Amino acid sequence: MRFLMKLAIILGTRPEIIKMAPIIRECEKRKMDYFVLHTGQHYSKELDEQIFLDLELPKPKYNLGVGSQPYRKQVGIMTREIEKIFEKELPNLVLVQGDTISVLAGALAAKKLNIKVGHHEAGLRSHDTSMLEEVNRVIVDHISDFLFTPTPDALKNLHQEGKEPSRIFFTGNTIVDALNQNIEIARNKSKILEKLGLRSKSYILVTAHRAENVDKPEKLKDIINGLSLIYKEFAIPLVFPIHPRTLARMKENNIESPKGLFLLEPVGFLDFLILEQNAKLVITDSGGVQEECFVLKVPCVTIRENTERPETIEYGMNILAGTNPDKMLLAAKEMFSKSINPGSNGWENPFGDGKAAERILDILMEKTK
Secondary structure (H helix, E strand, C coil): CCCCCCEEEEECCHHHHHHHHHHHHHHHHHCCCEEEEECCCCCCCCCCHHHHHHCCCCCCCEECCCCCCCHHHHHHHHHHHHHHHHHHHCCCEEEEECCCHHHHHHHHHHHHCCCEEEEECCCCCCCCCCCHHHHHHHHHHHHCCEEEECCHHHHHHHHHCCCCHHHEEECCCHHHHHHHHHHHHHHHHCCHHHHHCCCCCCCEEECCCCHHHHCCHHHHHHHHHHHHHHHHHHCCCEEEECCHHHHHHHHHCCCCCCCCEEEECCCCHHHHHHHHHHCCEEEECCHHHHHHHHHHCCCEEECCCCCCCHHHHHCCCEEECCCCHHHHHHHHHHHHHCCCCCCCCCCCCCCCCCCHHHHHHHHHHHHCC
């Protein structure tokens, strides 16, 4: 049976690759007419190329190599170059995921050429428009033809905003699909704990990369000071695979790494998955890491004032600490002392059952017959 759909999958960052991986695998399984366009927003080997190898995914057909540019410049260059590829490939549907510059540029390019857009993770809201990610996701939801919501809360947001019900589909989040598919691969392939001399539940894992945190020297200093307080309190190592942006800002502002904080180069996704699963606690400003910790049942402290993943808070798996050092310490103490058992009777994972990719493609194929 031939389908009329030719699908363009747009991605540009490590989290997008992870969450699009189940969709790419499902496209391969169904022998669909599709191609992957990588903007190159993340461009280091560990944040980009290695992930395709780790997850055993086909290489993208296109890579724009657009990275390390100011926001408006990236949007402009990406949109222009994506348009050129669309004019050559003639897809009739574009799928984007999340809230990055790549998502915005892919959706804008598609709409300019009257190509339908599907947005996975539609409806997520932090309600903080000072965050570029919030602006990106709101715009993309507004112009998309298919809104794939990952959680009941995201579904509620779209209905409250007056989005047409015919555009909204509750599918779950492909992060569950991705973790289900990749955790066994990670256990078999990764030797990161042995390499770093770590034992399970004997360390804290740290990530920080958001512009509103690391591009503001005072906030970045607060975060590092907070991590120092946490080490003094618990006396277990804090393992920090550091984003290139964060490392650059630390050097620019002469911020030293304190005792107990071990900076690593970015690690591959499979290694990171094992570090996450075996951490006593994760401290992060990443939305995707909040979700991963939730699915893996690892307690999380989020160094932000808000989150577009409120479910992680409601179920007691996550706590908002902001970047104040004393509040970071209090949050870490609370999550250390809390008895977390999300597998108890009656608990359902609000991020879905691991079949989101199948649902998304079923809907798109049905709508493009």
